[in-house]
Amino acid sequence: xxxxxxxxxxxxxxxxxxxxxxxxxxxxxxxxxxxxxxxxxxxxxxxxxxxxxxxxxxxxxxxxxxxxxxxxxxxxxxxxxxxxxxxxxxxxxxxxxxxxxxxxxxxxxxxxxxxxxxxxxxxxxxxxxxxxxxxxxxxxxxxxx
Amino acid sequence: xxxxxxxxxxxxxxxxxxxxxxxxxxxxxxxxxxxxxxxxxxxxxxxxxxxxxxxxxxxxxxxxxxxxxxxxxxxxxxxxxxxxxxxxxxxxxxxxxxxxxxxxxxxxxxxxxxxxxxxxxxxxxxxxxxxxxxxxxxxxxxxxx
DNA sequence: CTAGACTTTCACATCAATGTGAAGGTCAAG
DNA sequence: CTTGACCTTCACATTGATGTGAAAGTCTAG
Numbered sequence: 001x002x003x004x005x006x007x008x009x010x011x012x013x014x015x016x017x018x019x020x021x022x023x024x025x026x027x028x029x030x031x032x033x034x035x036x037x038x039x040x041x042x043x044x045x046x047x048x049x050x051x052x053x054x055x056x057x058x059x060x061x062x063x064x065x066x067x068x069x070x071x072x073x074x075x076x077x078x079x080x081x082x083x084x085x086x087x088x089x090x091x092x093x094x095x096x097x098x099x100x101x102x103x104x105x106x107x108x109x110x111x112x113x114x115x116x117x118x119x120x121x122x123x124x125x126x127x128x129x130x131x132x133x134x135x136x137x138x139x140x141x142x143x144x145x
Numbered sequence: 146x147x148x149x150x151x152x153x154x155x156x157x158x159x160x161x162x163x164x165x166x167x168x169x170x171x172x173x174x175x176x177x178x179x180x181x182x183x184x185x186x187x188x189x190x191x192x193x194x195x196x197x198x199x200x201x202x203x204x205x206x207x208x209x210x211x212x213x214x215x216x217x218x219x220x221x222x223x224x225x226x227x228x229x230x231x232x233x234x235x236x237x238x239x240x241x242x243x244x245x246x247x248x249x250x251x252x253x254x255x256x257x258x259x260x261x262x263x264x265x266x267x268x269x270x271x272x273x274x275x276x277x278x279x280x281x282x283x284x285x286x287x288x289x290x
Numbered sequence: 291c292t293a294g295a296c297t298t299t300c301a302c303a304t305c306a307a308t309g310t311g312a313a314g315g316t317c318a319a320g
Numbered sequence: 321c322t323t324g325a326c327c328t329t330c331a332c333a334t335t336g337a338t339g340t341g342a343a344a345g346t347c348t349a350g
Contacts, residue, residue: 051246101196
């Protein structure tokens, strides 16, 4: 598919799609006329990149992350140098920190909403019992801001 | 405490502490001489603000979040207008999206590291069994980038 | 052939978060 | 009183993620 359709399907402006490519976060083939050509699978890639960027990850890290995804066999992973492994371990801690922070905030919002007289705006049936939050149904979560 | 000590204790430059205050994310008293005076509790506030900003939350949302934290009694929460509740519910979805995205990436990194010949860089004893990740020990997670 | 809807690259503008430095006030130690 | 370590505000620079628009090539419909 061409860039316009990809943009329509992901809601990401073409400007940004080209930018992500320039940053090494997205791949594309070229048609004889110079137009970019994307495989179907790129839609998911774009959504992931968007999610990570909106979560404050530097493109540097996202590049790294995307590079690791395909690695199924043991060979490539094993050849990972000690230094790279340490760097990754540090980034892992950063990720954990962000997740923890966002999770606490999410719980704050949930709790607040549950106490509101408009609790029905919560998309899911949900019950708050002291510390325990019981979510009865939850969707895959659509792509964010 | 004064701004210098707060900066030392949080690792956040004074420039940023003043900026957060200007953005309404941080409160401070003033001494007779004009110096800012912070209560002990502000250290935690700064860490939270930092975490949220590094997770890509707009200051607008952070302001909202911080405003909701103190609300213990039912009164305030109940008086929350329908519109605000809906807005919050939308933000909740955004938060869920980010958490999901970061969590998937964290798992990717963990899995990768576990397959590496340098798995010992992982701060925690950890075992990966197919889909199940068993974390044997985990610290509170220090404040991030 | 032409109009319109695509596409390309290039460049400048904007916004939020942050760095940096100037110019000056406060205060405790010597 | 002076020095040094603090603090104040103000302002300009930078960086990353974006918006926007110009100038030009491609392709399809009429």
